[in-house]
Amino acid sequence: MTPMARARSAHACPVAAFQKLISGKYKLRIVWDLKDGPRRYGEIRSGLLRGLDGSAEIAPRVLSRELKALTESGLIDRRDYGVPPKVEYRLTRKGKSFVPVIAAIRDWGSRYLAEAGPAEMAAE
Secondary structure, three states, X not given: OOXXXXXXXXXXXXXXXHHHHHOOOOHHXXXXXXXXXXXXXXXXXXXXXXXXXXXXXXXXXXXHHHHHHHHHOOOEEEEEOOOOOOEEEEEOHHHHHHHHHHHHHHHHHHHXXXXXXXXXXXXX
């Protein structure tokens, strides 16, 4: 399949395009945390560890990969301030337009958790 054909097929289904954009373990949470303003790598990592069930570790390689993918997709911007080494991540205009979508997902999740019984939660 040619690159042009792949691009057309990705745009043929908006749900598939959306899924490709946000697929990944931490992408939604990273964008959600950046809604409050720029963050450095360590602050993003700490934010992801808040309320995390199970292992309290996020592999640096995984987090770096997620940040790079979000940057390449245009949802976040990486700013390097040089010396001393300081890098900040912030939402782009496209990323800010995505925050209400995540808020709707969060609201749905809150309603689901409030309505779900113990047996339903244990099944997952």
